[in-house]
Amino acid sequence: MKYKDYYAILGVERTAAQDDIKRAYRKLARKYHPDISKHADAEDRFKELGEAYEVLKDPEKRAAYDRMGTGWRAGQDFQPPPNWDEGFEFSGAGEQAGTDAGLNDFFEAMFRGERTAHARPSHTTSQDHHARVAIDIEDAYRGAQRTILLQLPTVDAHGHVSLQSRTLNVSIPKGVRAGQHLRLVGQGGTGVGGGPAGDLYLEISFREHPHFRVDGSDVLLDLPVAPWEAALGGQVTVPTPDGKVDMTVPMGSAGGRRLRLKGKGIPGKPPGDLYVILNIVLPPADSERAKAAYDTMRQAFDFDPRARLYG
Structure with missing residues (x-):
């Protein structure tokens, strides 16, 4: 326009x-x-x-x-x-x-x-x-x-x-x-x-919220997780507009995976759901100890993140 x-x-x-x-x-x-x-x-x-x-x-x-x-x-x-x-x-x-x-x-x-x-x-x-x-x-x-x-x-x-x-x-x-x-x-x-x-x-x-987005009766949240939480799975605490809840991150989760907390969206009959979208966040290599940990990972994995680019 x-x-x-x-x-x-x-x-x-x-x-x-x-x-x-x-x-x-x-x-x-x-x-x-x-x-x-x-x-x-x-x-x-x-x-x-x-x-x-x-x-x-x-x-x-x-x-x-x-x-x-x-x-x-x-x-x-x-x-x-x-x-x-x-x-x-x-x-x-x-x-x-x-x-x-x-x-x-x-x-x-x-x-x-x-x-x-x-x-x-x-x-x-x-x-x-x-x-x-x-x-x-x-x-x-x-x-x-x-x-x-x-x-x-x-x-x-x-x-x-x-x-x-x-x-x-x-x-x-x-x-x-x-x-x-x-x-x-x-x-x-x-x-x-x-x-x-x-x-x-x-x-x-x-109003625009710093963490939550609304889609009808459903609510979406981008949740930062550490690499080991995504790889190994485990319990994490998730904020919701009505307080904190515990959620299990399945082992081997990839970034962008959507996890549903049934009934935790906007209340109603029926209530909406809360969708948690995993965002894997890398810790900074800002100390000698952290750099050493990353070097250990490099040696431990036979992993090429760009393998698909090469056909």
Whole structure:
């Protein structure tokens, strides 16, 4: 995906009010409308203007666009920063976009997906809100009470978009999975005409962990082992998000071997598994004694690690 500077396309500052964005779009849309413009690139420019306007006219999409950073250059290969949308609260109630290209397509997938997943009947006066929140993997093993910060895009009296913050105390249930939605009744948008408030749906994700990776309900761990532990086998202590357990390394294990600890993944019915991937680590030859040990190994083994390369 290529980055597009929507503000530059419309010729406005990033601090522009919503009315300024609308005026800029209308002026340029008249200039580059394919039916009346004599510019050779009028059709492409007109489509580009439409894409920029579809995002910037919507306060929620505009705030999401701004959250992804200002250091990007037009045409640069672009990926949203990790967890850029953590705590970003939105209703997804903006207009549907009229184009399907680039970043605009990305925003449509984000907002439309949430809106469709929890759509209420058309006659309701409640407005549901959505947000993505990141938790630690340990919270999924034990459950937890957490305070989360959410930021909701709002438009002030002068037409400027800003983020309104609020904090909520949330119960994280044991066994929650990435992608699961927690429903907070009555914590969404204010009801129309005095109706009840909508609900808030929190989509769960896991923060990056220095040791563990999550794959659905399974958890993966790269476990360093010494050469003699892999060759001779034995008992090793393995950390898990719920505490340490003992595991047997089979004799003759190779690097990369996967060992399963059944039921030690994320709790549930059924629970996931914890997969331990062996990573053989060589001790350093940083002393005369260590060098002598390596020399003894060299003489003891008739071993060529590159034999397969020679056919």
